[in-house]
Amino acid sequence: MRRLELILSISMILFASFFYYLTxxxxxxxxxxxxFVITLLMLLSxxxxxxxYFKKTDQESTAFKDIKWKQLLFVLITSGIYVVxxxxxxxxxxxxxxxxxxxxxLKTSKRLSIGVSVGFVLVLYxxxxxxxxxxxxxxxxx
Amino acid sequence: MENVLYGFSAAFQIVNLIAALLSVAxxxxxxxxxxxxxxxxxxxLIPITFGMPAETALIALAGVYCGAMxxxxxxxxxLHTPGTSSAAATAIDGYPMTLKGEAGKxxxxxxxxxxxxxxxxSVALYTISPLLATLALRFGxxxxxxxxxxxxxxxxGVSSKSMLKGLISGALGLVLSTIGMDPMLGVPRFxxxxxxxxxxxxxxxxxxxxxxxxxxxxxxxxxxxKGVEAKEVKDKVFLDRSELKxxxxxxxxxxxxxxxxxxxxxxxxxIASFIGYxxxxxxxxxxxxxxxxxxxxxxxxxxANNAVTGGSLIPTLTLGIxxxxxxxxxxxxxxxxxxxxxxxLFTIHGQITYxxxxxxxxxxxxxxxxxxxxxxxxxxxxxVQDSVLIPIIFTLSVIGSYAISNNFTDVYVMFIFGIIxxxxxxxxxxxAAIVLALILGPIGETGLRRxxxxxxxxxxxxxxxxxxxxxxxxxxxxxxxxxxxxxxxxRKVKIGNGD
Numbered sequence: 001m002r003r004l005e006l007i008l009s010i011s012m013i014l015f016a017s018f019f020y021y022l023t024x025x026x027x028x029x030x031x032x033x034x035x036f037v038i039t040l041l042m043l044l045s046x047x048x049x050x051x052x053y054f055k056k057t058d059q060e061s062t063a064f065k066d067i068k069w070k071q072l073l074f075v076l077i078t079s080g081i082y083v084v085x086x087x088x089x090x091x092x093x094x095x096x097x098x099x100x101x102x103x104x105x106l107k108t109s110k111r112l113s114i115g116v117s118v119g120f121v122l123v124l125y126x127x128x129x130x131x132x133x134x135x136x137x138x139x140x141x142x
Numbered sequence: 143m144e145n146v147l148y149g150f151s152a153a154f155q156i157v158n159l160i161a162a163l164l165s166v167a168x169x170x171x172x173x174x175x176x177x178x179x180x181x182x183x184x185x186x187l188i189p190i191t192f193g194m195p196a197e198t199a200l201i202a203l204a205g206v207y208c209g210a211m212x213x214x215x216x217x218x219x220x221l222h223t224p225g226t227s228s229a230a231a232t233a234i235d236g237y238p239m240t241l242k243g244e245a246g247k248x249x250x251x252x253x254x255x256x257x258x259x260x261x262x263x264s265v266a267l268y269t270i271s272p273l274l275a276t277l278a279l280r281f282g283x284x285x286x287x288x289x290x291x292x293x294x295x296x297x298x299g300v301s302s303k304s305m306l307k308g309l310i311s312g313a314l315g316l317v318l319s320t321i322g323m324d325p326m327l328g329v330p331r332f333x334x335x336x337x338x339x340x341x342x343x344x345x346x347x348x349x350x351x352x353x354x355x356x357x358x359x360x361x362x363x364x365x366x367x368k369g370v371e372a373k374e375v376k377d378k379v380f381l382d383r384s385e386l387k388x389x390x391x392x393x394x395x396x397x398x399x400x401x402x403x404x405x406x407x408x409x410x411x412x413i414a415s416f417i418g419y420x421x422x423x424x425x426x427x428x429x430x431x432x433x434x435x436x437x438x439x440x441x442x443x444x445x446a447n448n449a450v451t452g453g454s455l456i457p458t459l460t461l462g463i464x465x466x467x468x469x470x471x472x473x474x475x476x477x478x479x480x481x482x483x484x485x486x487l488f489t490i491h492g493q494i495t496y497x498x499x500x501x502x503x504x505x506x507x508x509x510x511x512x513x514x515x516x517x518x519x520x521x522x523x524x525x526v527q528d529s530v531l532i533p534i535i536f537t538l539s540v541i542g543s544y545a546i547s548n549n550f551t552d553v554y555v556m557f558i559f560g561i562i563x564x565x566x567x568x569x570x571x572x573x574a575a576i577v578l579a580l581i582l583g584p585i586g587e588t589g590l591r592r593x594x595x596x597x598x599x600x601x602x603x604x605x606x607x608x609x610x611x612x613x614x615x616x617x618x619x620x621x622x623x624x625x626x627x628x629x630x631x632x633r634k635v636k637i638g639n640g641d
Contacts, residue, residue: 008569012310019317022332030329033587034320041313048306063568067363075362076561079536083553091541099533106366106529116530124537132190134545137553 004061005052012045074105091136096121145488146268149496153504158198162501165202166508169209171523174217174225175531177361180210181353181467182535188346188475189542196479197494201501203475207468208260208451208505211411215252215444216517217524220245220375225524228411228447231419235432235439242435246377247385249521251437252444253513254381255393259445260506262397263404263452267499270405272488274460277609279485283592284604288613290586293463295620297575304570311572315579318343325588326595338551345474347543347552348559348580352573353467354539355560358532360567366528375518385437392425392438393445400446404453410466411447418446452502459483459495462585467574473581478546 016038023034082098096117103113128134152158165187172183183206191199214229219236232252239248281289297312321332322342333339381389396418403414422442423432432439455472457463462483464470473483481487487495512520543556566573590604597603604610 004569008310008571012314015314016317019332026324026331027327027329030324030327030331033324033591034317034331037313037316037320037583041310041317044306044310044313048310051306063570068365069363071366072359072363075532075536076359079358080557082536083540083557086540086553087550095537099537102533102536103529106362106532108527108529112530116534120534120537124541128541128545132193134190134193134541135548136541137544137550 002052002055004063005048005055009045009049009052012041013049016042016045071106075102078102078105086137090138090141092121092125093141095124145492145496146499148493149498149500152197152493152497153201153500157195158201158497158501159504161194161198161202162205162505163508163512165205166209166505166512169206169211170213170216170509170512170520171209172206173210173213173215173229174520174524175526176217176221176223176225176367176524177357177528178531178535179226179353179357180207181471182357183207183210184468184471184475185346185349185353186535186538186542188349188471188478189545191475192478192546196481196491197497197501199475199479200472200494200498201505203472204451204455204498204502205505205508207472208256208448208502208509211448211451212252212256212444212509212513213520214447215256215440216249216520219248219252219440220521221524226411228415228450229443230412231415231443232440234419235435235437238433238435239437239440240435243376244435245375246379247381247437248435248440249375249517250379250381250514251385251389251440253379253510253517254386255389255396255441255445256448256513257506257510258390258393259397259400259448260451260509261503262394262445263401263449264499264503264506265452266401266405267452267455267502271456271460274456275485275488278460280609281484282607283589283596284606285589285609285613287586287589287593287604288610288617289461289463290582290589292613292617292620293578293582294586295617296463296465297572297578307570308572308575311566311575312579314571315576316583318348318576319580319583320587325584326591336551338547338549342584343580344543344546344549344552344555345580346478346546347556349471349474349577350539350543351556351559351561352563352566352576353471354535354542355556356563356567356573358536358539359560359564361528361532361535368527368529375521379514379517381437388425389437389441392422392441395425396421396442396446397449400449401453403446404450404465405456406465410454411450414450415443415447418442418444421446448506455502459487460485462581464578464581467577470574470577470581 019038023031023038078101082094085094099117099120100113103116128136169183172178173180184203187203187206191202210226211228214224214226215232217223217225218229218233219240222233222237224230224233236248294312297308321339323340324331330340399417399421400414419442422438426438454465454469457465458469458473464473476483481491539556540553543552544550563573593603
């Protein structure tokens with residue numbers, strides 16, 4: 001718990017410092033309000049740092065226990081690639097590939113994986129394109 | 143009155159009826175799936191409602207909110223896993239009923255109680271909100287500044303776990319809210335070369351990231367649920383007259399409490415349902431009956447948590463202060479439709495608002511019907527595997543964040559905030575507090591700086607009016623709510639255990 005709180009407060013302090021640095025590049029009259037809120041974040045994070053540092057009793061944190069890192073990273077990276085891919089080959093095609101890859105990667109049965117990805121893309125197309133008229137990101141396919 | 147009647151006639155238009163029915167159904171599905179929250183459902187729906195007329199969009203959003211609040215009870219009763227945290231109290235008596243083979247009766251009770259809760263809170267919506275809105279007419283920039291300060295103090299209430307972390311979340315939200323144009327000078331701040339950030343962080347994309355994509359990561363980090371076997375609903379989903387008589391007083395009483403809890407900023411469904419559960423003990427003679435599977439124990443929490451929906455809409459619509467994350471997102475939806483919370487909603491836009499209110503009533507009626515006649519089918523939904531949910535939620539998050547302004551930068555913002563949202567949850571920070579600060583930051587900043595400009599930089603102008611002092615007063619009071627709630631809850635528990 002304590003270690004996590006230290007990490008949290010330090011990253012908040014770093015974040016605030018970065019924004020401090022950016023604020024000083026603004027014109028003087030535009031600086032006041034951002035400075036005020038950034039200082040607020042800075043002060044609160046320092047209090048948190050102080051409390052976490054001098055904390056004596058500590059219980060073990062369960063937040064990052066038993067995490068399936070491989071599975072999480074697989075989903076996250078595939079999702080990242082998917083987002084980039086949309087711009088290149090279009091939303092519907094990349095969605096079909098993405099859903100199929102994730103389902104198979106998460107060890108869903110082949111029949112269900114194919115069924116879900118085909119069905120889902122079809123529903124998306126009908127719903128967004130035809131019924132709701134919500135524009136989908138386009139690429140060189142669709 | 144004219145508007146009220148108009149509202150009903152407009153709400154009965156076929157588009158609005160369809161929107162209400164479908165959104166309640168979607169809400170029930172979202173609510174009944176453990177791991178998916180009402181906030182997520184509403185965030186994903188905003189882009190879909192974007193192209194609809196304002197009133198239809200609002201009805202759809204409210205439908206998901208109400209449906210999800212109720213849907214949580216289905217998995218609480220059948221699986222002993224509350225679909226939403228607000229349904230945790232429902233499981234205490236709901237699951238034992240399922241074990242006794244009375245699942246149908248439990249579901250019927252939850253449905254009728256949720257309906258009662260929703261209806262009672264809609265009465266409050268009709269009566270209290272216009273009054274509160276008239277008050278907002280007398281607000282100037284100074285008052286808006288204090289109003290936003292009051293809203294920010296809610297953060298202390300929202301974050302019952304650690305007030306400091308709640309405040310840090312709020313401060314983080316305030317810093318993020320400075321991204322975009324300076325409201326007085328027109329200088330771009332912190333836009334990192336992205337022109338689309340001049341308008342500020344894209345609100346919906348940020349929310350979808352914080353609430354939906356983070357959920358995708360939370361689902362994928364653990365052992366994946368392979369469609370659990372829900373217990374079969376063997377008996378009829380039905381209550382006879384004597385049973386209705388038993389749950390009606392409980393439901394009405396809990397609904398009133400739930401409505402008040404909903405209006406109070408920062409409390410929300412979970413607290414309401416536990417208070418509702420404890421209150422239901424007043425209505426049962428046998429003091430040891432609770433926990434063994436009695437209908438009063440299901441009716442109390444279910445009616446209380448659905449009463450929160452209408453209650454929590456009141457401060458959101460009249461003052462622009464959402465008390466929980468769902469209404470914060472709903473407020474975002476309102477703003478996208480070009481509507482500003484406050485007195486205008488009840489005068490200029492009165493027709494839209496009252497159509498929405500009537501729609502809220504209709505939503506609750508549909509919820510009752512779906513609950514009584516189709517709950518068996520909804521129960522099947524809780525069998526959907528996590529591995530199917532993961533890609534579906536993510537693709538919807540992408541399309542949702544893109545559709546608002548057809549801008550792919552928003553998708554990147556959503557992705558970044560998804561990762562931030564994951565760590566926010568892991569480190570016990572508070573996403574609702576971040577969202578509140580994102581909404582209130584600009585209101586407060588503009589109010590403060592306008593007051594100062596109008597009064598040649600004289601800070602005392604902030605303290606000129608009585609309303610300002612009242613707002614300062616309730617802000618101080620709201621800072622103390624966690625302490626007051628703690629005492630209140632302790633007393634409740636004592637009453638519960640003592641006699």
